[in-house]
Amino acid sequence: MSNIVVLDNGGGLIKAGQGGERDPVAVIPNCLYRPLSSKKFLHPSPLDTNTDIDLTSAAVRRPIDRGYLINPELQRDIWSHLFTSILHINPTSSSLLLTEAPMAIPSVQRTTDELVFEDLGFSSLYVANPQSLVHLYEASRQPDSILSQTQCSLVVDCGFSFTHAVPVVHNFTINHAIKRIDLGGKAFTNYLKELVSYRSINVMDETFLMDDAKEKLCFVSLDLLRDLRVARNQNVIKATYVLPDGLTHTKGYVKDSEAANRYLSLGEQQGSTNVGFVGQRKKADMNKNEIDLTNERFLVPETLFQPADLGMNQAGLAECIVRAVSACHSYLQPVLYQSIILTGGSTLFPQLKERLKGELRPLVPDHFDVKITTQEDPILGVWRGGSLLASSPDFESMCVTKAEYEELGSVRCRRRFFH
Numbered sequence: 001m002s003n004i005v006v007l008d009n010g011g012g013l014i015k016a017g018q019g020g021e022r023d024p025v026a027v028i029p030n031c032l033y034r035p036l037s038s039k040k041f042l043h044p045s046p047l048d049t050n051t052d053i054d055l056t057s058a059a060v061r062r063p064i065d066r067g068y069l070i071n072p073e074l075q076r077d078i079w080s081h082l083f084t085s086i087l088h089i090n091p092t093s094s095s096l097l098l099t100e101a102p103m104a105i106p107s108v109q110r111t112t113d114e115l116v117f118e119d120l121g122f123s124s125l126y127v128a129n130p131q132s133l134v135h136l137y138e139a140s141r142q143p144d145s146i147l148s149q150t151q152c153s154l155v156v157d158c159g160f161s162f163t164h165a166v167p168v169v170h171n172f173t174i175n176h177a178i179k180r181i182d183l184g185g186k187a188f189t190n191y192l193k194e195l196v197s198y199r200s201i202n203v204m205d206e207t208f209l210m211d212d213a214k215e216k217l218c219f220v221s222l223d224l225l226r227d228l229r230v231a232r233n234q235n236v237i238k239a240t241y242v243l244p245d246g247l248t249h250t251k252g253y254v255k256d257s258e259a260a261n262r263y264l265s266l267g268e269q270q271g272s273t274n275v276g277f278v279g280q281r282k283k284a285d286m287n288k289n290e291i292d293l294t295n296e297r298f299l300v301p302e303t304l305f306q307p308a309d310l311g312m313n314q315a316g317l318a319e320c321i322v323r324a325v326s327a328c329h330s331y332l333q334p335v336l337y338q339s340i341i342l343t344g345g346s347t348l349f350p351q352l353k354e355r356l357k358g359e360l361r362p363l364v365p366d367h368f369d370v371k372i373t374t375q376e377d378p379i380l381g382v383w384r385g386g387s388l389l390a391s392s393p394d395f396e397s398m399c400v401t402k403a404e405y406e407e408l409g410s411v412r413c414r415r416r417f418f419h
Helices: 072-087 106-119 130-141 146-150 185-199 207-217 224-232 263-272 296-305 317-326 333-337 352-363 381-390 402-408 410-414
Strands: 003-009 013-018 026-029 032-034 059-061 094-099 124-128 152-158 163-169 179-181 239-242 290-293 340-343 372-374
Touching: 003 072, 003 381, 013 072, 013 381, 026 072, 032 072, 072 106, 094 106, 094 381, 106 124, 106 402, 106 410, 124 130, 124 381, 130 146, 130 152, 130 163, 130 340, 130 381, 146 152, 152 317, 152 333, 163 317, 179 317, 185 207, 185 296, 207 239, 207 290, 224 296, 296 317, 296 352, 317 333, 317 352, 340 352, 352 372, 402 410
Parallel strands: 003 094, 094 124, 152 340, 340 372
Antiparallel strands: 003 013, 013 026, 032 059, 152 163, 163 179, 239 290
């Protein structure tokens, strides 16, 4: 059997490594960036290496936009660097397991196949649905669960570009029932940039910094009206994010992380907070090089439950899930509600699971149980499922070889990957 490379090619992050391993070799941003200190675009380093490059106002180029590959030349450049400089593999003697977003259009699929076989020269390819890989991994991890016994699950994948609710049965996605919200990590970061720029200082060019601030400080509100009242007393929920100064520190950081996380322990105490006090919002001190965040911390993830806040005429997350389940056979519905899996980096917002369950319960028939599980690592869940599939004895027979691709073409070969 040839070397098998598992590549979870997300819009935000690429996870890549050898099939059969528990963790990928590298997790890198799927982009090129140009810091102010550089005249050319650079390849990002793997996330686990501590680089001191100042990313303040860095320009970004991404090959994937809104979930779809729009710049194949840029993607080829990023993949080539990944394979040669980080993974140290030779594509011509390797098989590739590649993930692809649901409902990908044929032209994108064709371009992807050309990249894999013609530009990089892989010997064989298998294209997998990310959500089916999550199902496979969780079923193997929980052999006694309902998910494993029935081989049914509803995978809620909240990633960089989209949020999908995908019913999976026996590792196959039920395509007609897939529902999507056009919101993901990128939209959340952009919304945070807008809020901060409107209220304090202009950070519209600070994609990397605001992404970091979002990941460290944003959380899902369990009671929006109460938290909005509490946020008026800024000291209760306020957190300060310090921007890089280019001298003593080249990365942003949270000023007092213990104080910033105090909201988690407030719980019911928030109800007894002095909510009548309306604090005056201080204007930003341009000399301090820091940002105070108050209600931005929960208003950003709130858009996942209320997309109308961003002017989007789409259902929120709970209703999206109900629509996906309702599109399936009635026999499957009670099982799907008991096997909801949260995956993707944007499910890491604290309290998301609790809020989702609270919103789902009134929408689901009383005699159905609702059980939501979060993956141990929502960012690596898809890759680990791919690694598991790549190590199965049937994997090679599932792949399309380079010879088959050259003989039959992309469209006919794609029928092999029956999703």
